[in-house]
Amino acid sequence: MTNRITMSDIARQAGVSLMTVSRVINQKDDVSPETRQRILDIIEDLGYRPSGIARSLATQRTGTIGLVVPDIANPYFSGIAQGVAEIAYAEDFSVLLCDCDERPERELEMLQVLDDKRVDGVIVAAPRLDTQLLVPAMANHANVVLINRRFDDPLQSSVIGYVVSDDETGGKLATKTLLDHGYSRVGFLAGPRASYGSMRRMVGYEQALGEAGKPLLPELIQYCSPTVKGGREASHLLLESNPDLRCLFCFNDLVAIGVLQTCSELGLRVPDDLAIVGYDDIPMASWVQPQLTTCRVDFEKMGRQATQLLINYLENCSEGCQNIILQPEIILRASAPGPGPL
């Protein structure tokens, strides 16, 4: 770690100027083949590697994008991170990971840090922060892509686009899957009351009921925390007050797994006594017994698209704000009956 080799070291060795070395490093072809090769050899010999820091200072580009997530240990976000990483590396970018530990105020700090590091752009997944706080926090950043948060700013803002999953359609599809099979009353374990996704899926739930000519029964809707435990507790409550309920649409797969636990505790058979539809299709959905019928959201793809959107913008600032809405897809497995009669 003493003194690293620099460009001038290799320039001196080669008996040329810094400029010439710089040219061969940056693939400029205004260099004679012989000197080029000589320089390349010396670089190889000395194991020289250009300093990204120095280069960044000179070019005003870092080749790094920031990724802000609420919790990297959550499969949704690690899936997104994987997608982001895949595209970023393919496009020669690095990714600076910011885990907010589910604390919204940390999103502010993280955006600050990313600004200090002069990242070229930022991807923020499912910000928990109020828009009022989020907007000024993004002010310093020129290029921001949001995942799972719609953001249509009338004013000029730093948000160049967002990637969301169509929760409304997802909620509708999931509910319809149950309705199509002849159930007329569909319970809904709706997840966190304040959640944006919950609201949208609820709209889809209502639509599906409406189109099927079924009434919306408020007593069949139960909010819950989006976890296995939340699903277990909420399903106990819901089934106690509605013992004859025969099917349930769950906010996500974890909630659905909680329902599975309840069923096993209550001696209910799935799907015969209770049909269950989950949401997200996390890997685990196909590992439990019975395997979960669910509505797939491709998180990795969301990460990929957000990153591609960002990088396209960075390399070719032409296209304005661009939004991507991914369509979820029903995955038929064993926790609900197969496709309806039709």
Next chain:
Amino acid sequence: MTNRITMSDIARQAGVSLMTVSRVINQKDDVSPETRQRILDIIEDLGYRPSGIARSLATQRTGTIGLVVPDIANPYFSGIAQGVAEIAYAEDFSVLLCDCDERPERELEMLQVLDDKRVDGVIVAAPRLDTQLLVPAMANHANVVLINRRFDDPLQSSVIGYVVSDDETGGKLATKTLLDHGYSRVGFLAGPRASYGSMRRMVGYEQALGEAGKPLLPELIQYCSPTVKGGREASHLLLESNPDLRCLFCFNDLVAIGVLQTCSELGLRVPDDLAIVGYDDIPMASWVQPQLTTCRVDFEKMGRQATQLLINYLENCSEGCQNIILQPEIILRASAPGPGPL
């Protein structure tokens, strides 16, 4: 994004030199309270933020550590990442995430990139790469901490320490849990043949058998890929050739979940017909039915310790190579009988 505010902007505004501003920013207290406050105000007004890039170039420190993982979507590694992030942020470091997509050769590229970015140190989790390739790849880096790979280099190397889980003890504990309950034949779904963890757990398995005076029966050992599918297939094989086997120690929880599937397919009751012990205690282990008895490895803690080790070294190069061996812990749940008769 036009022209960012720089130190000289605020120096000019304040009518002082760059140096004075620099002093204020870096908390040096050789500045009069009045000028300090004046400068602070101007910084606040203009929303000035020092460039981490320029600072890094001048100080030769980036305040960034690199984290290399085989697959960030794998719960083991996202757990580690969480631990790394937690400590890094607390110590004012950022973390550059490198996902190798399970391709060992990418570890080389990633270490290269991290070197180009001039990170202050690197944490490499569970390198898949051969030692012969890994060592030269780490050569450029001054400070490397390894997770889940022992590395005792006789020569001076860039590895300042490693953090591993004691797989030998883990394997022994898991096996003993079964043995203590009176089983005399314990099957072992051993995971990937080449895996270091597999070898160590095997040693523990043998020891436990030895101490209990039981023979090691090669026909009860079956290698498998460390996945649900791998566990399902391997357990089918093992149970076909050993129909009377009553208990199984699994390489990890995913494998154990695969065994659960097999049991459900074969109509075997767990733990009555077949007792199962997993490994790792991933969250899922307590979500399946029956809940998995398993050997807990605290991944997040491994990440935390590795990071603390690295940062301690960075800030105070005194202490030499230091290694940490974490002890796993048996978690008694429902997939195996309770504590033995004793």
Next chain:
DNA sequence: CTGTTAGCGCATTCAG
């Protein structure tokens, strides 16, 4: 307490 002078390692004019 404050300012001057040099770099950090590289890229980018503009000339030869």
Next chain:
DNA sequence: CTGAATGCGCTAACAG
């Protein structure tokens, strides 16, 4: 095809 000069934004000795 090649080189000299200048600056990216900040820190680190040295002086005053």
